[in-house]
Amino acid sequence: MSAGAVPGAAEVLAPADEAELAAMVADAAARRAPLRIRGGGTRLALGRPSQAAAELSVARLGGVRLYEPGALTIVAAAGATVAEIEATLAAERQILPFEPMDHRRLLGTDGEPTIGGAAAVNASGPRRVQAGACRDLMLGVRFVDGRGRVVKNGGRVMKNVTGYDLVKLMAGAHGTLGVLTEIAFKVLPAPECAATLWLEGLEDETAIRAMSAALTSPWDVSAAAHLSGGPTMIRLEGLEGSVRARAERLRERLAAFGDVETAEEGPLSWRDVRDCAPFAGRPGAVWRVAARPSMAAAAVARLRAERPVEALYDWGGGLIWLLTPEQDDAGAALVRAAAEAAQGHATLVRASDAVRAAVGAFHPRPGADALAAGLRARFDPAGVLNPGLMAS
Amino acid sequence: MQMPEPDAKVLARRERILVRLAEALPEDALISDPAETRAYDCDALTAYACAPMAVTLPRSTEEVSAVMRICHEEGVSVIPRGSGTGLAGGALPTADSVVLGVSRMNRVLEVCPEDRFIRVEAGRTNLSVTGAVEDLGFFYAPDPSSQLACAIAGNIAMNSGGAHCLKYGVTTNNLLGVKMVLADGEVVELGGPTLEQPGLDLLGVVCGSEGQLGVVTEATLRILPRPEGARPILLAFDSPVTAGACVADIIRAGVLPVAIEFMDRRIIHLTENFVGAGYPLDAEALLIVEVEGSEPEIDEQLARIKAVAARHDPLEMRESSGPEQSAAIWKGRKAAFGATGQVADYLCMDGVIPTSALPDVLRRMAELSAQYGLDVANVFHAGDGNLHPLIMFDANAPGQLEKAERLGAEILTLCVEAGGCLTGEHGVGVEKRDLMTRQYAPDDLDAQMLVKDVFDPDWILNPAKVFPLEASAARRVRKGAAA
Ligand SMILES: Cc1cc2nc3c(=O)[nH]c(=O)nc-3n(CC(O)[C@@H](O)[C@@H](O)COP(=O)(O)OP(=O)(O)OC[C@H]3O[C@@H](n4cnc5c(N)ncnc54)[C@H](O)[C@@H]3O)c2cc1C
Numbered sequence: 001m002s003a004g005a006v007p008g009a010a011e012v013l014a015p016a017d018e019a020e021l022a023a024m025v026a027d028a029a030a031r032r033a034p035l036r037i038r039g040g041g042t043r044l045a046l047g048r049p050s051q052a053a054a055e056l057s058v059a060r061l062g063g064v065r066l067y068e069p070g071a072l073t074i075v076a077a078a079g080a081t082v083a084e085i086e087a088t089l090a091a092e093r094q095i096l097p098f099e100p101m102d103h104r105r106l107l108g109t110d111g112e113p114t115i116g117g118a119a120a121v122n123a124s125g126p127r128r129v130q131a132g133a134c135r136d137l138m139l140g141v142r143f144v145d146g147r148g149r150v151v152k153n154g155g156r157v158m159k160n161v162t163g164y165d166l167v168k169l170m171a172g173a174h175g176t177l178g179v180l181t182e183i184a185f186k187v188l189p190a191p192e193c194a195a196t197l198w199l200e201g202l203e204d205e206t207a208i209r210a211m212s213a214a215l216t217s218p219w220d221v222s223a224a225a226h227l228s229g230g231p232t233m234i235r236l237e238g239l240e241g242s243v244r245a246r247a248e249r250l251r252e253r254l255a256a257f258g259d260v261e262t263a264e265e266g267p268l269s270w271r272d273v274r275d276c277a278p279f280a281g282r283p284g285a286v287w288r289v290a291a292r293p294s295m296a297a298a299a300v301a302r303l304r305a306e307r308p309v310e311a312l313y314d315w316g317g318g319l320i321w322l323l324t325p326e327q328d329d330a331g332a333a334l335v336r337a338a339a340e341a342a343q344g345h346a347t348l349v350r351a352s353d354a355v356r357a358a359v360g361a362f363h364p365r366p367g368a369d370a371l372a373a374g375l376r377a378r379f380d381p382a383g384v385l386n387p388g389l390m391a392s
Numbered sequence: 393m394q395m396p397e398p399d400a401k402v403l404a405r406r407e408r409i410l411v412r413l414a415e416a417l418p419e420d421a422l423i424s425d426p427a428e429t430r431a432y433d434c435d436a437l438t439a440y441a442c443a444p445m446a447v448t449l450p451r452s453t454e455e456v457s458a459v460m461r462i463c464h465e466e467g468v469s470v471i472p473r474g475s476g477t478g479l480a481g482g483a484l485p486t487a488d489s490v491v492l493g494v495s496r497m498n499r500v501l502e503v504c505p506e507d508r509f510i511r512v513e514a515g516r517t518n519l520s521v522t523g524a525v526e527d528l529g530f531f532y533a534p535d536p537s538s539q540l541a542c543a544i545a546g547n548i549a550m551n552s553g554g555a556h557c558l559k560y561g562v563t564t565n566n567l568l569g570v571k572m573v574l575a576d577g578e579v580v581e582l583g584g585p586t587l588e589q590p591g592l593d594l595l596g597v598v599c600g601s602e603g604q605l606g607v608v609t610e611a612t613l614r615i616l617p618r619p620e621g622a623r624p625i626l627l628a629f630d631s632p633v634t635a636g637a638c639v640a641d642i643i644r645a646g647v648l649p650v651a652i653e654f655m656d657r658r659i660i661h662l663t664e665n666f667v668g669a670g671y672p673l674d675a676e677a678l679l680i681v682e683v684e685g686s687e688p689e690i691d692e693q694l695a696r697i698k699a700v701a702a703r704h705d706p707l708e709m710r711e712s713s714g715p716e717q718s719a720a721i722w723k724g725r726k727a728a729f730g731a732t733g734q735v736a737d738y739l740c741m742d743g744v745i746p747t748s749a750l751p752d753v754l755r756r757m758a759e760l761s762a763q764y765g766l767d768v769a770n771v772f773h774a775g776d777g778n779l780h781p782l783i784m785f786d787a788n789a790p791g792q793l794e795k796a797e798r799l800g801a802e803i804l805t806l807c808v809e810a811g812g813c814l815t816g817e818h819g820v821g822v823e824k825r826d827l828m829t830r831q832y833a834p835d836d837l838d839a840q841m842l843v844k845d846v847f848d849p850d851w852i853l854n855p856a857k858v859f860p861l862e863a864s865a866a867r868r869v870r871k872g873a874a875a
C-alpha cells in the first residue's frame with residue numbers, strides 16, 4: 001500500500017512555526033490550491049485519496065510546551081511525536097489515557113505518529129471503555145482555519161464551559177476544519193499494576209456476554225477484547241492490592257463462562273489489540289465498526305453468511321475490527337447494513353486506492369452530514385484543507 | 393447588563409403568533425397570561441428577569457418541532473428551558489421571545505444495562521436518571537449539586553459538572569447521543585448508543601452550546617456500574633498554600649480520588665455556625681478527599697493519601713469510620729452555599745485555574761477582597777481547579793451589587809490570566825457574556841459564531857447570550873424574519 005507520498009503533490013510545505021503555517025494556508029486559500037495535511041504520515045492512506053497540489057507538514061512544529069504532572073496536564077505542539085510525549089510522561093509515571101493506536105503495522109506505513117495526527121483522527125484504544133476517547137482527554141487546541149486565521153479554543157484546565165467546545169469538533173475532523181498547531185491533554189497516573197483475565201474457546205456471542213458481565217461489574221475494568229476463534233480478555237489496572245482483589249472477584253464472576261486464566265498480559269497483548277495486529281500484513285480490507293455490544297455478534301454472523309470475515313472485538317464488543325476480501329466494494333454495502341443492524345456504523349480503514357476511491361471511508365448520516373458540510377464551508381470556504389477526505 | 397431592544401415588528405404580531413402557536417399545540421401547552429408566565433421570567437440568576445411573549449410546554453418532539461417552525465417563520469426568538477436552575481441567565485427571556493420548556497418531556501425511553509446506556513426525554517431531572525437505573529446497580533455519573541431539580545436538557549446545554557467529575561468527567565464525557573430540533577423545525581439525531589460516531593463530532597459541539605444550536609428533546613446517556621463503596625477523609629491545614637500543595641502531591645502520587653474539595657477559613661466558620669459539622673476551627677483550609685472501591689481498595693488508597701498528607705504537617709487527618717462519619721465530613725461542604733446565604737447575599741463565581749496556580753490566585757483574591765471591602769469565601773473542587781468564590785454583599789445597600797459584580801469580573805480575569813477560564817460549569821449566559829473578550833480574541837469568537845451560523849442561520853435560538861452583544865450584532869439582524 002502506498003502511504004508515504006501524496007500522489008501528484010508537487011510541493012512540500014514545512015512551516016517552522018504557527019505564524020508561517022497560517023500564512024501558507026492563507027496563500028493556498030487565495031489560490032484555491034488544496035493542501036494535504038501531514039503529521040507523521042502514518043495514516044495518510046486513510047480516507048478518500050485527496051487531490052492536493054501540495055503537502056503541508058506540521059512536523060517542524062514540535063516539542064512539549066508545558067507539562068504539569070501535579071495538575072495532570074500536558075500541552076504539546078501538534079508535530080510532537082506520540083513517542084516523545086509518552087516518554088516525557090513516563091518519566092513522571094503518567095500516561096496518555098486514551099492509548100493512541102499505532103497504525104504502522106496495520107497500514108504498513110512508516111514515519112512517526114504525531115500527537116496532532118492522533119487528535120485529528122480522535123485515536124482511541126482499548127482503554128476507551130474506562131478512560132474515554134482521545135476527544136474526552138483533549139482540553140484545548142490552537143488551530144489555523146481554512147482562511148489562515150489562528151484560533152484558540154478551550155484551554156489547559158480540566159473544566160471549561162466558556163463558549164462553544166470547538167475542541168471536540170476539531171478532534172476527529174481529520175484536518176478538514178483546521179490545521180492543529182497545539183493541543184492540551186489531560187493525563188493520568190500510569191497504572192502501577194495490571195492483570196489480564198482470559199478465557200479460550202468462546203463463541204462470539206458468549207464472549208460478548210462474558211465481557212458485558214465484566215464491564216457491568218463494579219470492578220473498574222479498563223479493557224475487554226475478544227478475537228473471534230481466539231481468546232476473550234479482560235484487563236484490570238490500578239494499585240497492586242486493589243488489582244489482586246478485583247481479579248479474584250472477577251474470576252469468580254467469569255467462572256460461569258469457562259476456565260479463567262490470569263497473568264499480567266494475555267495471549268494477545270493489549271498493544272496488539274490496540275493496533276489491530278492480528279490483521280497486519282494480511283491481505284484484505286479492514287473495517288472499523290462501532291456497534292451496540294449486545295448486537296455485535298449477530299451483526300458479524302449476518303455478514304459471515306455472505307462473505308468470509310474475521311473479527312476482533314474491542315470495547316467489550318462496542319468496536320469490531322473486520323478483515324474481509326477486497327473484491328468488489330470490499331463488502332461496503334453489506335458491512336454498512338450489518339453495522340446499522342447493530343445500531344452502529346462502519347469506517348473503511350484499510351483498502352486499495354481503487355476501493356478507497358470508490359467507497360467513502362465514513363458512514364453517511366442523514367441530517368448530520370448536511371450540518372457537517374455547512375461547517376466545512378464556513379471554516380474552509382476555499383476548500384483547501386484535505387478536501388474530500390471525509391466525504392462519505 | 394444590557395439586552396437588545398425587543399423587536400417592535402414581532403411585538404406588533406403578538407396576537408397572530410399566539411394564535412398560530414395555539415393551533416399547533418394542545419390547550420394546556422401554551423401559556424400567555426403574564427401572571428402564569430411569571431415563573432419563567434428568570435432562572436436561578438434572579439437579579440435579571442423579563443416576561444416573555446409566551447411560554448410553550450410541549451410534550452413531544454413533534455410539538456417542539458411545530459413551535460420551532462412557527463417561530464422560525466415569524467422571526468421570533470426562542471429561549472429553550474429545562475428546569476430553570478441555571479446560574480448564568482441562560483434561560484432569561486426577552487420581551488419579544490417565546491420560552492420553550494421541555495419539563496413535561498420526562499419519560500424514560502430505553503434502559504440497556506448490557507450496553508450501558510439509558511435513553512430519556514430531555515426534561516427528565518438529573519437525579520431521576522440515576523433513579524431509573526439504581527435498582528440495576530448503575531448510576532449516571534455527572535452530579536451537579538442541583539441534581540434534584542435540574543434537567544438533562546439544561547445539563548447538556550451547559551455541559552454541567554459535579555462533585556465527582558475528577559474521576560468520571562462532566563456531561564460531555566457521558567453523553568452518547570441526542571435528538572434535537574433545529575431552528576427551522578428539522579429534527580436531527582446526533583450520536584447514538586455506540587461509543588464512537590462517524591464524521592465530525594457534532595454532538596461534542598452541541599454539548600455546552602447553551603441552547604443556541606437546537607432544542608434537545610431526547611438524550612442517550614452512558615450509565616456506569618455503581619462502585620461498592622466510598623469513603624472520605626478530612627485533612628486540615630494551617631495555610632491554604634499548604635493545602636494546595638497537598639492536592640498536587642496527592643494527584644502525583646498515583647491515586648485518583650473521585651473528589652477533592654477545598655474549604656477556606658471563612659467557609660469553615662460559616663458552616664460550623666450553620667450546621668455544626670464539627671470541623672477543626674483552628675484550620676485555615678480543609679480538604680475533603682473521597683475515594684471509591686471495595687473496603688480493601690479504599691484502605692489502600694487512603695493509606696497512600698495519608699502518607700502524602702503527612703508530609704505537609706496537617707493539623708488533623710480525620711478518616712471516616714462509617715456512613716455516619718462520612719455524612720458528618722460532607723455535611724459542612726454540602727451546606728456551604730446555604731450557610732453563606734444565611735449571613736449575606738452572595739454572587740457565586742465559577743472560574744477555573746490550573747491547580748498549580750492555586751496559592752498565588754488565593755493570595756491575590758484576598759488582596760482584591762480587601763481592596764473592595766467585600767468578603768470572599770472560598771469553597772471549590774480543588775482536584776480540577778474549579779473555584780467557586782462566593783462574593784458576599786448586601787443587596788439592599790445601594791451600589792453593592794454593582795460593586796460585587798465588578799469584583800467578580802476582576803476575580804474571573806485573574807483566573808484567565810493564571811492560565812484558566814471564566815467558567816468551569818455554570819456557563820456564560822448573560823452573566824459572563826461581556827467578559828468573553830478577556831479570554832478570547834475576535835477570531836476565536838468568530839470561529840464559535842460560525843458554528844451557530846450553520847445550525848441557526850437566522851440566530852433565533854437564545855440569540856443574546858454567550859457572545860458579547862457587539863460581537864454578535866451583525867448576525868442578530870433577522871435575515872429570514874417574516875415581514
Ligand atoms: C476513516 C479513518 C478512520 C480512522 N480511524 C482511526 C481510529 O479509529 N483510531 C486511530 O487511532 N486512528 C484512526 N485513523 C487514523 C489516522 O489517519 C491516526 O490514528 C495519527 O495519530 C497518525 O499520526 P500521523 O502523525 O502519522 O498522522 P498522519 O498520517 O500524518 O495524519 C493523519 C490524519 O490527520 C491529519 N492531520 C495530521 N496532523 C494534523 C494536524 N496537525 N492538524 C490537522 N490535521 C492533521 C492528516 O491530514 C490525516 O488526515 C483513522 C483514519 C481514517 C481516515
Ligand SMILES: Cc1cc2nc3c(=O)[nH]c(=O)nc-3n(C[C@H](O)[C@H](O)[C@H](O)COP(=O)(O)OP(=O)(O)OC[C@H]3O[C@@H](n4cnc5c(N)ncnc54)[C@H](O)[C@@H]3O)c2cc1C
Binds near residue numbers: 473481483
Ligand atoms: C443550588 C444550585 C447548585 C448548582 N450546582 C451546580 C453544579 O454543581 N454543577 C453545575 O454544573 N451546575 C450547577 N448549577 C447550575 C445549574 O443547575 C446547571 O447549569 C443545570 O444544568 C441547569 O439545568 P436546568 O434544567 O435547570 O437548565 P435551565 O436553567 O432551564 O437552562 C440552562 C441553559 O440550558 C438551555 N436549555 C434548556 N433546555 C434546553 C433544551 N431542551 N435544548 C437546548 N437548550 C436547552 C437554556 O436555554 C439555558 O441556556 C447549580 C445551580 C443551583 C441553583
